[in-house]
Amino acid sequence: MTRDTVPVATVRPLRRDAELNRRKIIESARVVFSERGFGATLDDIAHHAGLGVGTVYRRFPGKEQLVEAMFVERMDEVRELAEQALEEADPWEGFVTFLTRTAELHSDDRGLREVMLSNNFGQERVAAAKERMIPIAVELVRRAKASGQLRADFEETDLAIIHMMIGSVAEYTQEVRPELWRRYLGVLLDGLRADSGEKRPLFPEPLDLPSLDVAMCAWKPRH
Amino acid sequence: MTRDTVPVATVRPLRRDAELNRRKIIESARVVFSERGFGATLDDIAHHAGLGVGTVYRRFPGKEQLVEAMFVERMDEVRELAEQALEEADPWEGFVTFLTRTAELHSDDRGLREVMLSNNFGQERVAAAKERMIPIAVELVRRAKASGQLRADFEETDLAIIHMMIGSVAEYTQEVRPELWRRYLGVLLDGLRADSGEKRPLFPEPLDLPSLDVAMCAWKPRH
């Protein structure tokens, strides 16, 4: 058995142009999924990459597989975020940091939001990445409750719903005021703090009526 | 000019069966739109009414017109709700009643939620009904702030966004726990109250993990 006939996986490397295009596809998928979510078509991605659809389908069996390839690492980023938040000295601050940073990611990347809140995208590898997150999020909640700063009746599944709410605001107003979700995260945090201290001032400013109107025109419910 | 040639609008009344069917259509449209939102097709509505599609299109030029006919009165109900809330002695209680009762309507009637949060359904008459609501909602907020019970940095457009958030929870969990939105309305209200008093206990119970999983499987983002 010579060094050149390694038993398995001696896949001939892609031709140089093909390899370049593969990277372009992944890059474009990242951009397009993050802007438009998984409603985007592979044709959109191909066009964004300046390639034909055929080229995309030659490299990836279908949309699912592209999503899978795309988001496992992204999910692991979120988990690392949670791990960092767990290292903050103040448990409440850790909790707030986690919520805020995650919401930032969701608001910048609609695709990521969709994988995290729906079980309809990605297969085992994405599901596995989610499982890996759960114990860390649970610990984050436990610790913040134990310190008496997070209200005692908060539970881990509330995290998902809170993200759902914040994300829906981000999506609703993204064309008009992409940062507006922070205002409502502020309201929620004031509602979640156990102590009855002063409220933090809300930031940023609320929508004015014309902007609300624009947001309402842009919004179409799912069917 | 005889009595029989009255200039305008001498529309011959519908045949008895036709009139009956017209009512069935309206009734079914109410039910179907409220369960499935405006994603529902006129074919769905016809089938629910036990009629053919042709019958529906004979009475209503298209979906838009049916929606218009359907929701103007429903919107006015919401306005009346606001007016009643304005009559409650305690401004904060009035504010809470309004938010809660409106959210109940939204959670029972997906179509109503969609007309209220989007400008893509209905024409002038629906828009006019919305305009009629605004001053009342504004007054509700003004009064609750003036009494020192609602935080001073709350503004009227926040109402719409709060409804948006609550509605998204209602939609997310409706198959599993249709009343769960009340829990998060509770959090928001604790965040909106100006005084730094005790938090109200959250109700109902949070989702358990399996139920969250079911909700996540059922949820598909809009494209």
Added chain:
DNA sequence: GGTAAACGGAGATACCAACTCCGCATAACC
């Protein structure tokens, strides 16, 4: 019983996303 009105629902039309196919281009190798 005659007639106009209304009915039913198959199917025309339109749209859209997923995916395939094959003639043409070009990188790789000698």
Added chain:
DNA sequence: GGTTATGCGGAGTTGGTATCTCCGTTTACC
């Protein structure tokens, strides 16, 4: 530079869904 396998483009096929029409049949009304 010539040969060949590999890759490319994008029109076109497939499949699904929603809107709306048409006409043979049925029904209300006088």
